[in-house]
Amino acid sequence: MEPFRERSPLPLVDRGIVEAAQRGDLAAMNRIISELTPFVGRVCRGIAHSDGEDAMQETLMIVVRELPRLRDPSALHGWVRQISVRESVRIAQRAKRSIPADSADTELADRSLRHSHGPGDQFSRADDALDIVATLRAMDPQQRAVIVLRDLEGLSETEVAEVLAIPIGTVKSRVHRGRAAFRAAWGTDR
Numbered sequence: 501m502e503p504f505r506e507r508s509p510l511p512l513v514d515r516g517i518v519e520a521a522q523r524g525d526l527a528a529m530n531r532i533i534s535e536l537t538p539f540v541g542r543v544c545r546g547i548a549h550s551d552g553e554d555a556m557q558e559t560l561m562i563v564v565r566e567l568p569r570l571r572d573p574s575a576l577h578g579w580v581r582q583i584s585v586r587e588s589v590r591i592a593q594r595a596k597r598s599i600p601a602d603s604a605d606t607e608l609a610d611r612s613l614r615h616s617h618g619p620g621d622q623f624s625r626a627d628d629a630l631d632i633v634a635t636l637r638a639m640d641p642q643q644r645a646v647i648v649l650r651d652l653e654g655l656s657e658t659e660v661a662e663v664l665a666i667p668i669g670t671v672k673s674r675v676h677r678g679r680a681a682f683r684a685a686w687g688t689d690r
Contacts, residue, residue: 518573529567532576533560539577540584546648547588549637551595555588562587582663585645592641635685639678646674647682 513535520528540559545552562583570579636644649660650671657675661668 513576515573518567518570518576522568522570522573524568529564532567533564536560536563536580540580543581543584543648543653544588546636546652547585547641547645548592548595551591552588555584555591558587558591559584578663582665585649585663589641589645592644635682638685639681643674643678643681646671647678650675651679 513532517528517531521532537556537560541552541556544555544559548555559580563580570576636647639647645664646660649655649663650657655663657668657671660675661671664671
């Protein structure tokens with residue numbers, strides 16, 4: 501599985517808005533939550549799948565509760581990404597059940613299709629995109645987190661290590677094992 505190498509766009513939240521929200525400005529907090537929700541949802545659904553909405557709600561509640569303690573408002577995105585990943589892995593591990601198809605499947609399939617090479621290729625890859633999603637769902641949540649951050653979100657190995665607070669060597673081995681497991685589960689005849 502080759503990484504898409506396209507970094508997903510981060511919401512642009514002005515530092516002044518973050519500082520106002522930290523001081524208790526409810527309109528500023530609402531604006532931050534509105535700007536962050538699509539990004540948080542994408543990360544949470546990518547890792548926790550059908551439990552992604554729960555992970556997203558937990559993440560946003562933590563952001564609202566802990567934002568006043570954020571020391572550097574310019575670190576908002578990295579801080580929110582870390583919370584999103586942590587909560588998604590926690591909830592996915594807690595669930596430990598077979599995950600039914602949901603909107604996360606559609607979103608991941610759509611993202612996969614956007615990386616196809618031509619209009620005809622999109623139709624031939626539709627089934628493959630759904631197979632990709634099913635294969636990701638079957639992976640261990642911690643392994644899936646590394647694959648989602650590296651290959652779908654486009655983070656470097658160093659950035660993944662920072663987000664997950666694990667050594668870069670662990671990231672490299674999880675990416676290697678995760679891609680190998682993905683290839684084995686998805687099939688090599690594609």
